[in-house]
Amino acid sequence: MGIQDIIEGKKQWRAHVARVKALPQDYQIVYKEMQKYxxxxxxxxxPDGPLLPGIVDFFEEGAAAGKGVLELVGTDVAAFCDDLVKDSPTYADVYQDSLSGKPGAAGK
Incomplete structure (x- = not known):
């Protein structure tokens, strides 16, 4: 990763954060909790994938339609997040694979 990649990544992240800050306050609160989770x-x-920008797109559409954020995600925000990433490999999966000695595991 070169310096240009780092600079471009920071520009993209700042643009992403600016989009989040443009959302209504209740959307911002839920987004930040989702991000932490x-x-x-x-x-x-x-960090590099389409999930976080996709959430912002979804929230922008909901806000433009005049919907409340809980109408979009429901009252159990963690369950909503779990559904979003249920088929995505996680660091916990990689760690478990490395402990079990499966092929392709980290720690070879």
Whole structure:
């Protein structure tokens, strides 16, 4: 990863954060809680993948339609997040694979 990649990554992240800040306050609160939860659950492609920008797209559409954020995600935000990443490999999966000695495991 070169310096240009780092700079471009920071530009993209700042643009992402600006989109989040443009959301209504209740959407921002739920987004930040979802983000914290997803960083703890740890889908491998979270930092570079389409999940976080996709959530912002979804929230922007909901806000434009005049819906409340809980109408979109429900009252159990963690369950909503779990559904989003249920088929995604997580760092916990990689760790479990490395402990079980499965092929392709980290720690070869």
């Amino acid at each position: 997803l960083f703890k659950v740890g889908p491998i492609d979270l």
